[in-house]
Amino acid sequence: MAKDGIKAYKYVGKDKFKIAGFDTGDTGEFADRAEALDEFVHNLLRINKLQQKLYAERKEGVIFIFQAMDAAGKDGVIRTVFNTLSPHGVREYCFKVPSSEESSHDYLWRFWSAMPARGNISIFNRSYYEDVLVGRVHKLYKNQILPERMKKSDIIGQRYEQIRNFEKYLYDTGTRVIKIFLNVSKDEQARRFISRIDTERKNWKISSGDIKERQFWDDYMEAFETMVNETSTSVNPWYVVPADHKWYARLTVSRIVLQTLEEIDPQWPVISDDELEAVQEYRKELAASLPGEYIPPVPQLPEFANPGIVAAQIVENEERAKIVEKIARRKARGFKAVEELLETTPTLASLDAIIEAIAEAKDQETEFEEET
Ligand code: ATP
Ligand code: MG
Numbered sequence: 001m002a003k004d005g006i007k008a009y010k011y012v013g014k015d016k017f018k019i020a021g022f023d024t025g026d027t028g029e030f031a032d033r034a035e036a037l038d039e040f041v042h043n044l045l046r047i048n049k050l051q052q053k054l055y056a057e058r059k060e061g062v063i064f065i066f067q068a069m070d071a072a073g074k075d076g077v078i079r080t081v082f083n084t085l086s087p088h089g090v091r092e093y094c095f096k097v098p099s100s101e102e103s104s105h106d107y108l109w110r111f112w113s114a115m116p117a118r119g120n121i122s123i124f125n126r127s128y129y130e131d132v133l134v135g136r137v138h139k140l141y142k143n144q145i146l147p148e149r150m151k152k153s154d155i156i157g158q159r160y161e162q163i164r165n166f167e168k169y170l171y172d173t174g175t176r177v178i179k180i181f182l183n184v185s186k187d188e189q190a191r192r193f194i195s196r197i198d199t200e201r202k203n204w205k206i207s208s209g210d211i212k213e214r215q216f217w218d219d220y221m222e223a224f225e226t227m228v229n230e231t232s233t234s235v236n237p238w239y240v241v242p243a244d245h246k247w248y249a250r251l252t253v254s255r256i257v258l259q260t261l262e263e264i265d266p267q268w269p270v271i272s273d274d275e276l277e278a279v280q281e282y283r284k285e286l287a288a289s290l291p292g293e294y295i296p297p298v299p300q301l302p303e304f305a306n307p308g309i310v311a312a313q314i315v316e317n318e319e320r321a322k323i324v325e326k327i328a329r330r331k332a333r334g335f336k337a338v339e340e341l342l343e344t345t346p347t348l349a350s351l352d353a354i355i356e357a358i359a360e361a362k363d364q365e366t367e368f369e370e371e372t
Contacts, residue, residue: 004259006255009239011228011237013232013234019221022240022242027248036247044254047081047257047258047261048084057266057267061119062121062178064180065129065178067224069189070214072183072243076246093123095111103144108162111127132163132223136226137223160227167231178256179237179239180256181224181239184243
């Protein structure tokens with residue numbers, strides 16, 4: 001199971017979330033990012049494996065919703081945590097200010113086309129929760145032409161209930177909704193805004209709208225707190241993630257995604273005995289059709305498609321290479337060990353160690369053959 005460092009951040013509708021006491025600078029059990037690196041990479045690899053199974057099994061759909069104040073790091077979290085997943089079966093949807101067509105419908109209408117099919121993952125970069133965040137802070141419903149009966153109702157209060165019901169409907173019909181609030185402090189937002197203004201390549205990320213919304217900080221905090229308390233349930237929880245340290249937010253989200261997929265526990269589809277028998281027959285034909293004898297492939301170095309390589313590109317560093325080499329030496333006790341190694345040691349720098357491990361394993365095998 002994923003390390004349960006996320007328990008403290010999970011809301012299921014029992015304990016009240018109080019935004020005032022929340023430590024946005026928390027880094028859990030880690031002193032710095034280097035300590036968390038190893039787990040992060042391994043989480044990504046395990047997420048990758050589980051997603052392949054999720055897709056193959058085609059039983060459940062999953063939605064990961066991301067909400068946050070501007071500059072809290074939504075885009076970076078999504079980019080890094082979902083980086084090693086296959087585009088097959090994963091899609092990100094960014095929900096902006098509704099278009100005039102979207103506004104002419106009920107607020108949930110635009111989300112139907114973004115629902116994941118079974119086995120797929122949809123990432124919602126903002127969502128219908130905007131309708132109880134920016135929609136609540138600025139009372140946007142007042143600008144809409146509404147039937148008389150709606151003008152008297154508690155529009156936002158009703159939305160919490162509608163969202164709870166909507167998500168329950170999704171859960172009951174095969175789609176999980178996992179909600180993640182990246183909680184950044186007001187000071188850290190100021191620092192990130194300044195950096196966006198000072199750094200040319202980040203200029204495009206800041207808008208006058210962002211600066212205007214910052215003036216409503218306290219109203220937003222109230223809206224976030226109420227949103228979490230009103231819409232957390234045991235099956236559709238909210239996670240409030242400390243987001244002042246980008247690396248910790250990314251690690252925490254990787255834990256949330258991993259744990260969600262572990263709970264779903266997807267399995268490779270199995271074929272029936274009859275089918276298996278039929279393909280075994282076919283295998284004989286295939287083997288007979290080859291020019292020479294069929295030789296099963298020996299474990300190879302990772303191919304470029306291996307997610308480990310991608311992960312390695314993110315994290316390659318000297319220290320890690322040394323550790324990996326040590327593990328390689330210790331573990332190289334045969335091809336099985338080498339295979340395991342390929343799965344668990346994803347750095348480019350580790351390639352040499354792996355080659356060496358294979359050589360050692362081969363030597364050991366020869367020795368073994370000579371002995372017997
Ligand atoms: P970036 O990180 O690139 O800034 P972003 O998600 O902030 O990404 P923007 O185009 O800057 O993208 O902002 C989207 C805006 O759309 C946000 O200010 C958000 O509040 C607004 N928005 C989203 N949904 C709604 C909605 N239902 N009603 C009103 N505004 C909405
Ligand atoms: Mg923005």
